[in-house]
Structure formats: structure tokens, C-alpha cells
Amino acid sequence: MTFRLTNTAKTYPDGTRALLSTELTVNNGEIVSLLGPSGCGKTTLLRIIAGLETPDAGSDIWFDEDNVTSLPVERRKVGMVFQSYALFPNMSVRANIGYGLKMQKLPKQEIDARVTEVLEMCQLQKFSARAISALSGGQRQRVALARAIAPRPRLLLLDEPLSALDASLREVLRDELAVLLREFNITAIFVTHDQDEAMAIADRVAVMSNGRVVQSGTPEELYRNPNSAFVAGFVGNAMLLDGKNTGNVLILEGGELKLPSEGTGQNVFVRAEDVKIDDNGPLCGQVETITFLGTHYRIGIKGITPNLLTSVFAGQSAPKVGQRVKVAIGPEALMLLPEGAV
């Protein structure tokens, strides 16, 4: 199913504008992630799509050729995985998964057959008779997913489906979820505040800030060509090189850098992995902090920009704290974004 939403906004009775006018299209079978910090409106947008919130007048939501804007949630045929999973404690795993089918008043044999099929797909056969309280966090997450897809919804919605899990489990289940969602071959929208999660699971990421979508694209596009300081910072933690640029040259406290193009009126950003410690580098600073992270070091360098400039250092012998170092940044690694862009 192709999902389309136009001119959709949400203003609360107290005047808070949770969502500014938004356009969003999700193609058939595509998995899109809504990524943003808390309070950016991503959950509001998801709940509007589900039908759990009423959008402002003038909003339009289309499921293929159906305008579902005024359709109540129970008739929209969406599947939703909630942040807390919201599994019914008074029902077994099997009854939870079959609930949506029961609501469609399907014959009992068909419900049984379809629940069994979904249980297998999600590898939950062993747990089918269990009570919800007897499941681990990861198992609950899978039951929630199974329950949402069992009625074959037109659109699957996931609200921070991994945030209730331990950090160690989260990474494993993230990859598992990415595989399962593609197996279901379903159109899905997935809300998260975690950029790694968004990039690992989604075909396309829509970055949100202050109630609107600021950029939408594949994970690679967002990473390499952010359109704003916000996206550059939120996706891949880009750092601002705060200095003075005149023409093709950026003048920093610790030296001068050549820019790839005309830089007047632009802010320059760089990512830690592109900041190289190099004896022939044009910038000069002093090591302030060193953090050993197993595969690499993170080195904080002062004296180049007003804040610490972070460099990822993969070599064997890291410099010492207090040591003066030379730093190089290739012109191709610099991202120029217009000043004042949010």
C-alpha cells in the first residue's frame, strides 16, 4: 500500500503546535523511519497516522486511494507496536495474537491457522500458551509485533519498539527486526530517537525537529549530504568548525583550512572520523582528553576551535595528554551549510 499524508498538522487545545503542516509519502513495501529528539512531533505524527489523534482541519491522510482522515482507528486496518508493547495481561500469547482476527469475526479455524503461521514466522511457537507475565522483554517485543501483523494490516506502525529493552539486547533485536519487517513485505513507519536504529532498519529516514520533517532521504544521503546543521549534528554527530571564512579559506584559532567551494555566509561542519592526526596537517592543537574504546581512541583536541575538536584515532600508539599535534581535514570531508539554517 502507498501511504500519503498532506498538509497534516496538530495543534493542542492549549495552543501547543505539536506538528506543523507536514507532507509525507511512503511507497508500497517501503520502511520509513521518523527520527528526531524527544518532543519533535514524531510520536504525534505516528499517532495521527494510526488514528489515535485527530489532526487539525485541512489535514489529509490517504491509504492508496482511500481518504482515511476521518476514519476511526478501529476501522483503519493499521497494525501498531507500542513502546510499552501494551500486551493484554488477561490473555495468553496466542489470544493476544489472535485478538485482531477475532475482532474481524473470522471463523475459529482460520484464526487458529493464521495465528499458528504468525507464531512460526516470529519463532514464538514454544510460548503460545504462556501468560504475558512469563515472557522476557525480547519475547514480548516479538509477540507485540506478531499481534500487530496477524490481521494483515495495510500499514504497520512502530513506536520506539526497542526502547524498552536492555542495551545489549537492543542491538541483536534491531537486526532481527530489520530482517522480519522485510520478510513481512509490509509498508511500515517506525519512530525512533536513535540514529543507529533508524539507519539499521529503515529504507528511508525522515528527520524531524520542532514539529516538522527537516530532511528525508536514504541513510547514506542524510549522512553525506545533510541539508541543515541540525541534521548534520543529529545524524552522525557533525561538529561545527567555528571560525571566519573568507572566500575559499576558513580561518580557525589553530590554523587555516582550504574549503572545497566558496564559503562566505556558510557554516562548516566535520565528523570526528574525518579529523586526522597528521604531522603534515595545517592545523595545530593540544591533546586534552583521550578515551580508549577498544577498536579506536577518541581524542579531544583544544586550541583549534572554541570547543574541543574530536578525532577518531585508529593507530596503535595514541598521542599523550598535553602533547601538541598537527591535524589535517580533507576538503571533501567538509560540509558547508548555510548560516542560520535550522
Added chain:
Amino acid sequence: MFKTKTKILQLTVTLTACTFLLVPMILSVMAGVTANYFQGISSGLTLKWVFRVWELYADSIFLSMWLAITCLIATLIIGLPAAYGLARHPGWLSRLLEEFISLPLAVPGLALALALLQLYGSMKGFRASWTFILVGHVLYTLPFMVRSILAVLASMDLKTLEEGAASLGASPWQRFRDIVVPNAMPGILAGALTVVTLSIGEFNLTWMLHTPYLKTLPVGLADSYASMRLEVASAYTLVFFVLIVPLLMAMQWASARAQRISQ
């Protein structure tokens, strides 16, 4: 605002229930300040019935206040150390003791009163004194005090706090005074207001325990309902409302506060 049928039905039930609860209260207040209830409000508003109540029942009102205060003191003296002991030594014995203290909560006041009469009825001096009623009130209200304090104490890590104080050189008494009591304050306050509210309104026990010379406010109320004209009975009820409603509101506020703290 209330668009759906379900909500309209819910609102109707709520409003009907409110009407059922409120109308008799209003009738009672009105009857208490109307010159002649039979003729209705047109006979004029007056405070003479309230003054009449004061003449007839001032002693009862003062006795109830006195009982409430002494009952509060007694439940504090017994309840605070009891709650502290129960919180400090959790286990089956404490639970059993708590259940034992709470028994008067579950057993109807009438049965409790009969038991007291059977036990102490023959001790004439005690039977005829106000302290006999006090014993009944303390039995009845103590569980509320203990539970209220216990709920707050159970929510904090009392053991570690006390160990912390002990490591700084505080004696057991100093720890109780400086750590336990201040932290239990919301529970003590909620418990105290509950005890006073319940004691002032207590009828079931008191009716059985009272003597003709010792009538509390609710006993006086029952007396006025049976033998006085409707206006006097209503005016007396009005006096009771004026006394009990602010107490109830304070009690609800304090209990909600104690509950927030203990979560």
C-alpha cells in the same frame, strides 16, 4: 465536548448520582435555616434553630472535640512507635501484628462495642467515664494511624537511612527523632486528620458505649432526629457539616500528598 452516546450515558449516570447525594444535603441545610419547614422557605430564613442547637447540644459538641483530641494523642503515642517497629522489622510476625491491629477496621463497630461492654461493663467507674468511649475510639482509629505512617515508612529505605545516621554517631533515640519522625511526617499528618475526622463522626461504637450524661455529637444527632422538630435536627446536622467538611477536605489533601510521597 461529550459527543458520543457512551459519554452522554456516563455523564447522565454521574449527574444522577451527584443529584442523589447532593439534594438531601441541600434539603438539610435549608431546613436548618428556615423558620418553618412546613411552610417552606417563604416563612423566612433564621439562625434561631442553630442557636437552639447550641443551647441544647453544646456539651455534646465539646465532648466530641475533646474526645477527638485525646484520641489523636493516644493514637500518636501508640501508633507512631508501633508503625516504626513494624516498618523496621518486616516479617511474618509483623504482618500478623498489623493484621491484629487492623481487626477493628474490619469488624463492625456494633460487635466491637458489645465486646468492650462484655469485658469492662462490670467496672462501674470506668464504664461511666468518658475514657470508656475513648478506648472505643482509639481501637477504631488506631489502624488508620498505623497504616498511614507505615505506608510512608515502607516507601523509603529506612534501614539504610538509620545506618547512615548511626555511622555519623546518632543514638537510637536521636535517629528516631531526627530521621524517622521528620520523614514520616506526611503519613503522620494524613493519619492525624483521618483519626480526628473519624472520631468526630463515630456513631456505631459510641451509641453503645455512651451514658445519658456523656453524649457525643453524633449521639446527640441521633437523639435530635428521634425527639426534636425537623428544623432543629437539620440545624444540628448543619453544624456537623460545618465541622466535618473542612476536616474531610484537609484529610483528603493530606492523604493524596502522603500517597504521592510514598510512590
Added chain:
Amino acid sequence: MVSGESEAGWAIYLDILRKPRYLNTLVLTVLVSLATTVAALAISTTAGMFLSRNRFKGRGILLSIMTLPLAFPGVVIGFLIILLGGRQGLVNQITPGHVVFAYSVVGLFLGYLYFSIPRVLLTVMAAAEKLDPELEEAARTLGASPYRVVVNVILPGLMPSLVAAGAIAFATAMGAFGTAFTLATNIDVIPMVIYTEFTLSANIAMAAALSIVLGIVTWALLLIARSLSGTTVAAGG
């Protein structure tokens, strides 16, 4: 409780079941208490869900009205019912016929109901606040109608509290003395029989036996209630 100078011993308990007067009393008390419990649960659950789910002007006032009777002793409630349905009561004044219900079983039932509504309401509202709204939303995304949401999600979630509140309402009604004292001048309910046996007939053994039966029943019910909800509610009245 001490059953006093009872020579009859255990036989007195058999009397409760054998003598029609006591047996009828027992049956009537249980029936009125059951009716009170059912009505209070229905009214307070509806109103409690409504008040905890909707924020509107006047909600605070409605809530205050519905919790005020918490502090009223049974005698006062009895008097309020008399003002409503007694000979000089409101209903008798505004209706053409001669409608006096205060001293009948209906009056007693209304008095018990007056007493129970606030207590059940508070229990239900406390439980309603703890319900996870995501559960209801989940049911709706799965296609459940509002009615199914109530049956499959809200009622199961409230069930422990409803059982507890019901037990409290029932136990309170069984032992309610004050209300019965003002209203049940012609009706035999257990607390009134205990009172008359004790004061008028001086049948102390019977009064004690009835109190013990009553005490054990209410204590057991409230034990169940407390283990299900963990709340402390006064059993006075």
C-alpha cells in the same frame, strides 16, 4: 469477642439458622447488601471511569460532591434519606400521591447506597488512573469497538479493584448500624436485631453470637478485599 455467660454454647449458632426470625433477618440483610453492592458498583464504575477519563469544567465540583459523604456517619445518612423520602420528605411534597419510602427496604437500600457510592468511586478511580492507556489504544488498532475495549481491556484491568470495592461495600452494608438505626424501625436487619436483642430483650448470648457471625463474615470479606487492592477503607456506618 467473648460470647459472655452463654450456657447454650454452640447451640445458639444453630438457633440463628433454625428460628425463622433470625434466618429471615439473615436472608434480608444479605439481599439488601447484595443489591447495594451491585448498584454501587454499577453507578460508581460508570461515574469513576467518566471522571477519571474526562477533564472538563465542574469536574472538581462533581468529584467533591461524590466524596463528601465519606465523612458522614450512618445516622446522618439515615436522616438525609428521611428528608428525601420521609413523611415530610421532598418526594412526598412534590409528588401527588402519598409516597413515603424512607422507612421501607427501599429507604434502607438508598441509605446504604449513599454510603457506598463514594467508597467504591474512590477505589475505581484509583484503579482507573493505573490502567495503561496504551492497552486500550492497542485494542482499538486491532479493530476493537468501544464496547469490546470495555469488555476485553478496561473491565479485566479494573477487576481486582472492583472485587475489592464490592467486598467492602457488601461488608459495610452487612454491618451498617447507624443507617439502620434511623431507618429500619420496622425492618429486621442483623445490626438492628443485635441491638434489640442486647438492649431490649437482654438476650446477650444471642447478640454476641450474631455479632461474632457478622464480625467473621465482614472480616473475611475485607481480608479478601485488601489482598486484592491493598487499600484501607473505613467499614463504619
